[in-house]
Amino acid sequence: MYDTLRDRICLLDYPPGTRLSEVELAAEFGTSRTPLRRVLARLEDEGLLTSRHGVGTIVTDLDMEEMARTYALREELADLVGRLDPVPPGAKDLADLDTFLSRGEALRRAPEARTFARLNMDFFAFGLRFTANAPLRDVSERLYYRTARIWLHRVPELDLSEEIAIFLSEMTESARALRAGDTRAAALIRRAHISMCRQRLLTGDGGLCPPALRASPQDT
Amino acid sequence: MYDTLRDRICLLDYPPGTRLSEVELAAEFGTSRTPLRRVLARLEDEGLLTSRHGVGTIVTDLDMEEMARTYALREELADLVGRLDPVPPGAKDLADLDTFLSRGEALRRAPEARTFARLNMDFFAFGLRFTANAPLRDVSERLYYRTARIWLHRVPELDLSEEIAIFLSEMTESARALRAGDTRAAALIRRAHISMCRQRLLTGDGGLCPPALRASPQDT
DNA sequence: ACCGGCAGAGTTGTGCACAACTTGCCATGC
DNA sequence: GCATGGCAAGTTGTGCACAACTCTGCCGGT
Numbered sequence: 001m002y003d004t005l006r007d008r009i010c011l012l013d014y015p016p017g018t019r020l021s022e023v024e025l026a027a028e029f030g031t032s033r034t035p036l037r038r039v040l041a042r043l044e045d046e047g048l049l050t051s052r053h054g055v056g057t058i059v060t061d062l063d064m065e066e067m068a069r070t071y072a073l074r075e076e077l078a079d080l081v082g083r084l085d086p087v088p089p090g091a092k093d094l095a096d097l098d099t100f101l102s103r104g105e106a107l108r109r110a111p112e113a114r115t116f117a118r119l120n121m122d123f124f125a126f127g128l129r130f131t132a133n134a135p136l137r138d139v140s141e142r143l144y145y146r147t148a149r150i151w152l153h154r155v156p157e158l159d160l161s162e163e164i165a166i167f168l169s170e171m172t173e174s175a176r177a178l179r180a181g182d183t184r185a186a187a188l189i190r191r192a193h194i195s196m197c198r199q200r201l202l203t204g205d206g207g208l209c210p211p212a213l214r215a216s217p218q219d220t
Numbered sequence: 221m222y223d224t225l226r227d228r229i230c231l232l233d234y235p236p237g238t239r240l241s242e243v244e245l246a247a248e249f250g251t252s253r254t255p256l257r258r259v260l261a262r263l264e265d266e267g268l269l270t271s272r273h274g275v276g277t278i279v280t281d282l283d284m285e286e287m288a289r290t291y292a293l294r295e296e297l298a299d300l301v302g303r304l305d306p307v308p309p310g311a312k313d314l315a316d317l318d319t320f321l322s323r324g325e326a327l328r329r330a331p332e333a334r335t336f337a338r339l340n341m342d343f344f345a346f347g348l349r350f351t352a353n354a355p356l357r358d359v360s361e362r363l364y365y366r367t368a369r370i371w372l373h374r375v376p377e378l379d380l381s382e383e384i385a386i387f388l389s390e391m392t393e394s395a396r397a398l399r400a401g402d403t404r405a406a407a408l409i410r411r412a413h414i415s416m417c418r419q420r421l422l423t424g425d426g427g428l429c430p431p432a433l434r435a436s437p438q439d440t
Numbered sequence: 441a442c443c444g445g446c447a448g449a450g451t452t453g454t455g456c457a458c459a460a461c462t463t464g465c466c467a468t469g470c
Numbered sequence: 471g472c473a474t475g476g477c478a479a480g481t482t483g484t485g486c487a488c489a490a491c492t493c494t495g496c497c498g499g500t
Contacts (some may be wrong), residue, residue: 032455053462053482069353079263133289252485273452274491
């Protein structure tokens with residue numbers, strides 16, 4: 001239930017500003033408002049929702065300044081994943097890596113924003129396997145989902161195929177590092193990509209500029 | 221309500237293993253179980269409580285392995301406070317600094333574990349003023365309260381006056397750095413003290429060794 | 441003497457009804 | 471025409487009763 005709602009928010013099924021009805025959601029999940037409200041409260045703590053008495057529970061909109069700071073922090077945390085309590089990849093991890101690469105390849109052939117977002121989320125969770133530091137994992141995940149929406153939000157202004165290509169390249173490089181057992185290198189690769197992602201997504205106007213003026217194909 | 225309960229847990233008014241009664245607490249706060257349960261749920265998310273159906277809501281005990289990892293992470297976060305979105309100290313900050321120092325001096329003259337713990341908590345919050353990075357502040361605070369109990373828990377085995385002296389020294393050094401406008405240095409000082417604190421609190425037996433065998437005065 | 445089971449007390453989890461509150465609309469007066 | 475007051479619908483917040491569950495202690499059987 002928590003995961004479902006979080007995904008819906010992060011995949012923009014509920015765009016920022018959407019008003020969620022507690023009774024409707026409770027009915028949908030076949031439960032009463034009470035357990036649902038606990039979930040909503042948690043999502044509120046995580047900064048994805050805000051409820052106001054007498055008004056409704058509303059999906060928060062993306063504060064670009066806050067996003068920039070969150071990205072800066074995520075970048076450092078990605079680094080720490082490689083430095084704090086590293087866990088070398090096991091056989092299952094390497095196998096899963098192949099699955100990720102083939103999912104990425106399929107995505108390249110049939111680009112689709114939502115599928116991309118899902119793959120990105122899964123690959124993020126994958127990357128957290130390589131630290132045994134549970135608090136670090138928790139914090140990283142929390143901050144990831146806080147920023148996850150921004151990508152889908154800006155995708156109309158971006159070149160989807162190029163974004164996918166960049167992501168594929170990140171996965172390929174990560175795979176190389178992990179196959180060599182170098183989790184530190186994998187973390188640095190991720191850090192680099194978070195940094196670049198911040199550059200692409202947050203620089204300039206904060207998304208208010210019309211798509212036509214941004215990221216024309218020949219820029220690359 | 222949340223702050224009250226969190227403080228009670230962190231100040232060991234509710235030692236690890238204590239079973240909290242929802243109805244009693246609700247009565248004490250003059251409310252019903254419903255709003256109280258939201259608070260308890262949050263404390264559970266933060267890792268200070270765990271509720272089990274039919275059993276009770278129980279204060280978590282201190283997992284030394286997890287504490288060590290949290291300390292490692294806190295150390296890095298303290299560093300980041302100095303590097304991410306630093307805010308130079310203002311006049312009010314410098315004034316508050318004097319208050320902290322005099323509180324510390326009073327504590328040195330009349331050592332008392334609980335007062336020390338309170339001062340420590342307040343000074344921690346003070347240190348977070350010097351970054352404008354809200355997510356970093358949130359995360360740091362969250363992790364701080366997750367580890368805050370350990371100090372009071374081990375205080376019987378430690379030399380209270382010495383701990384206070386060390387803390388006074390930390391505050392004095394921080395004050396020097398902040399008066400010079402060097403928030404980065406202040407952050408490094410804090411980082412150093414978190415590291416030393418980890419050494420003192422977590423090395424060895426995890427608190428199972430009788431006090432007499434530890435920290436004899438002539439060791440220093 | 442020991443063991444299994446059963447009942448009761450006590451706890452958290454859930455459902456539901458109502459209170460508190462906001463917002464938009466409409467009628468009314470100017 | 472416009473401002474204004476109030477009403478109604480809809481929302482979240484709260485209180486309460488009951489369901490679901492766990493543990494303890496007792497009792498009967500073996």
